[in-house]
Amino acid sequence: MNQRIEEETAARGAADRAAPAAGSVPDGPGRIDPEQWPDVARVPRSRVRAALARVLLHQVARRTGLGLQLPGGPAPAPGLPVMRVNRPDAFHRRLGVGGLIGFGEAYQAGDWDADDLAGVLTALARSPQTLVPPRLQWLRRLYVPRHPASEHNTPDGARDNIRRHYDLSNDLFALFLDPTMTYSSALFEEDAAGRPVAEWGLLEAAQHRKIDRLLDLVGVGKGTRLLEIGSGWGELALRAARRGATVLTLTLSEEQRDLAVAKLDAAGVGDRVEVRLQDYRAVDGEFDAVVSVEMIEAVGAQYWPAYFATIDRVLAPGGKAAVQAITMAHERVEATKDTYTWIHKYIFPGGIIPSREAVEQVTAEHTGLRVVRADRFGQHYAETLRLWRERFGARRGEVAALGFDGVFRRMWDLYLAYSEAGFRTGYLDVQQLLLARG
Numbered sequence: 001m002n003q004r005i006e007e008e009t010a011a012r013g014a015a016d017r018a019a020p021a022a023g024s025v026p027d028g029p030g031r032i033d034p035e036q037w038p039d040v041a042r043v044p045r046s047r048v049r050a051a052l053a054r055v056l057l058h059q060v061a062r063r064t065g066l067g068l069q070l071p072g073g074p075a076p077a078p079g080l081p082v083m084r085v086n087r088p089d090a091f092h093r094r095l096g097v098g099g100l101i102g103f104g105e106a107y108q109a110g111d112w113d114a115d116d117l118a119g120v121l122t123a124l125a126r127s128p129q130t131l132v133p134p135r136l137q138w139l140r141r142l143y144v145p146r147h148p149a150s151e152h153n154t155p156d157g158a159r160d161n162i163r164r165h166y167d168l169s170n171d172l173f174a175l176f177l178d179p180t181m182t183y184s185s186a187l188f189e190e191d192a193a194g195r196p197v198a199e200w201g202l203l204e205a206a207q208h209r210k211i212d213r214l215l216d217l218v219g220v221g222k223g224t225r226l227l228e229i230g231s232g233w234g235e236l237a238l239r240a241a242r243r244g245a246t247v248l249t250l251t252l253s254e255e256q257r258d259l260a261v262a263k264l265d266a267a268g269v270g271d272r273v274e275v276r277l278q279d280y281r282a283v284d285g286e287f288d289a290v291v292s293v294e295m296i297e298a299v300g301a302q303y304w305p306a307y308f309a310t311i312d313r314v315l316a317p318g319g320k321a322a323v324q325a326i327t328m329a330h331e332r333v334e335a336t337k338d339t340y341t342w343i344h345k346y347i348f349p350g351g352i353i354p355s356r357e358a359v360e361q362v363t364a365e366h367t368g369l370r371v372v373r374a375d376r377f378g379q380h381y382a383e384t385l386r387l388w389r390e391r392f393g394a395r396r397g398e399v400a401a402l403g404f405d406g407v408f409r410r411m412w413d414l415y416l417a418y419s420e421a422g423f424r425t426g427y428l429d430v431q432q433l434l435l436a437r438g
Contacts, residue, residue, distance in 0.1 A: 028110035029406035040108045049096030064123045081119035087111045104342030121421035153300035153350045159252045161350040166253035176392040181233035182207040184294040185381035185430045198383035218289035218320040227287040229280045230295030234260030241269035290321040305366040312367035321435040330355035373434035381430045382423035389416040
């Protein structure tokens with residue numbers, strides 16, 4: 001890849017501009033390493049697409065109530081979330097050539113910024129289907145790539161995809177997660193209006209509340225044989241073992257496995273929990289209950305039948321399964337399932353978010369399982385992400401000390417804010433789905 005970039009740069013000469021260091025951008029990325037971040041370091045060439053992107057951006061800003069601040073331009077109207085465009089030419093080129101991937105890479109490079117990043121992304125997420133006007137939807141084929149074959153979730157591909165995210169560093173995740181090291185939506189107490197009461201000091205208890213509700217749904221208690229698909233860092237397995245269950249928990253992340261084993265041993269329950277480095281498709285045995293927390297998003301749509309068939313195969317007669325899943329509207333799943341996005345490229349390769357309808361369809365066609373209960377709490381995820389994002393921002397110096405550069409830190413800021421905006425607007429939801437045989 002680096003050789004290709006060098007050849008393209010030589011051919012273009014001075015006409016092809018490398019992204020400048022963002023020294024004047026508040027909290028900019030600094031020097032961009034072209035070997036680590038080739039597509040962030042390079043600004044595309046096309047002026048025609050850049051001009052089109054400029055027009056579309058201003059139209060989108062008017063439709064969504066987004067303020068645009070350009071160098072030397074007038075201040076946006078008060079009260080609007082403001083996108084500060086630091087380098088318009090580079091930004092429009094990236095957006096015109098790369099679409100939403102270019103939009104994300106422009107943020108990583110410091111081409112645009114925002115004092116309220118989540119606010120800007122929330123404004124854009126309120127009506128994502130109208131960001132490109134209907135008469136111009138045909139342009140999507142010019143810049144919407146397909147998923148690389150290397151990121152398909154075959155057993156080998158799934159292992160590589162999981163490691164690219166979860167094996168970054170346990171120390172990195174520990175900087176912004178609560179002491180339970182739980183990397184999924186918490187379940188907060190609610191006020192009289194039904195709004196989650198969320199602050200950092202309440203997050204650990206809210207994670208335990210979420211875990212306990214899942215364990216209660218499938219009836220985990222003394223003597224329960226529990227399978228967990230997707231270990232995380234071991235908190236659910238720990239709480240199940242303390243109830244008297246024996247637990248087999250599966251992960252493809254060596255970093256997670258090592259920390260979970262140490263954590264379970266330190267808690268004195270290591271003899272009741274096996275943390276196995278294994279693909280879910282290879283598991284055998286019989287279990288009274290199965291739980292899986294925000295694992296299905298990493299499975300891939302073509303493997304959803306295998307995922308649910310595995311649960312059905314190992315579940316004992318009368319057993320129950322609980323799946324916590326990030327979800328979106330079914331029509332959005334159908335519209336975007338083949339789209340390769342910035343999130344795929346930089347955060348979760350091979351991932352796809354299901355809908356409840358997709359789960360019901362797959363289970364009906366491939367298993368004897370049926371969804372018998374669904375509990376939704378998307379605004380709780382928005383608040384969970386806000387707390388993680390604030391914590392990550394407050395500890396940026398420690399993130400840098402771990403060896404993660406400015407481009408990575410901006411990438412993580414965008415990922416957390418982008419996700420928060422999705423839940424804040426209802427574009428995304430999270431559900432605990434209880435499954436039993438019909």
